[in-house]
Amino acid sequence: MGPILAVGMVGRIPGVMSVSAVGRLPGLTVRRTDKVTPAETNGIGVAAARTDLLDTLSATVRSGAFLNPATGRYPVVVLGAVAADRLGVARAGGDEQVYIAGRWFTVIGVLDVTGLAPEIDRSALVGWTYATQAGFDGHPTTIYERSTDESVTSVAGVLAATVYPEHPSEVDVSRPSDALTIQLAAASAFNFLFLGLGAVALLVGAVGIANIVIISVLAARRAARLAPTEALSTV
Incomplete structure (x- = not known):
């Protein structure tokens, strides 16, 4: 996992236009009801997401809204397109709820297919602030950055050392x-x-x-x- 300050450090690289991140929450599952066994994951992961994630990925919301500084402090969730289909949640913004980590979360948004990040399509995204309050250590597991066309190669060359200066070989850049x-x-x-x-x-x-x-x-x-x-x- 990258350092807590990695997102800000990447944002200062010349040529980077935007940067965001998610932090995977291992061991957590999202279920349609509390009656479903926790072993039934449906291939859906739970992650803390920064509020600027959609802008960096150029992703869009199918229904409802994405996380913001206000909603990101509460037990609400935004579902990726595949996650929503597997959970049987067609739309957000009503009384739809899913069960995560022993409590109910209100579904405030459902995303369109992202294209650039298929792992987001299979994720349930909770607020970064809420996850931190619930025990998340704040370390991003995946950082997304968007750079200008002419700087893609130069940015890629310094990303690993920027994200994890002590162990750049542990950073996978794609x-x-x-x-x-x-x-x-x-x-x-x-x-x-x-x-x-x-x-x-x-x-x-x-x-x-x-x-x-x-x-x-x-x-x-x-x-x-x-x-x-x-x-x-x-x-």
């Missing part, structure tokens, strides 16, 4: 945008493939039509050549 680029490239390749197949199909169809036309013309010419002979033999 670029979700690379995965999206590969996905877009694959999608483009498939699009070109389908366009190519469509062009081949049109070509085959055109050749078939041309053959039919040619055969028809030859048959008409053959009939024209045979017609005088048939007429003479009739006489």
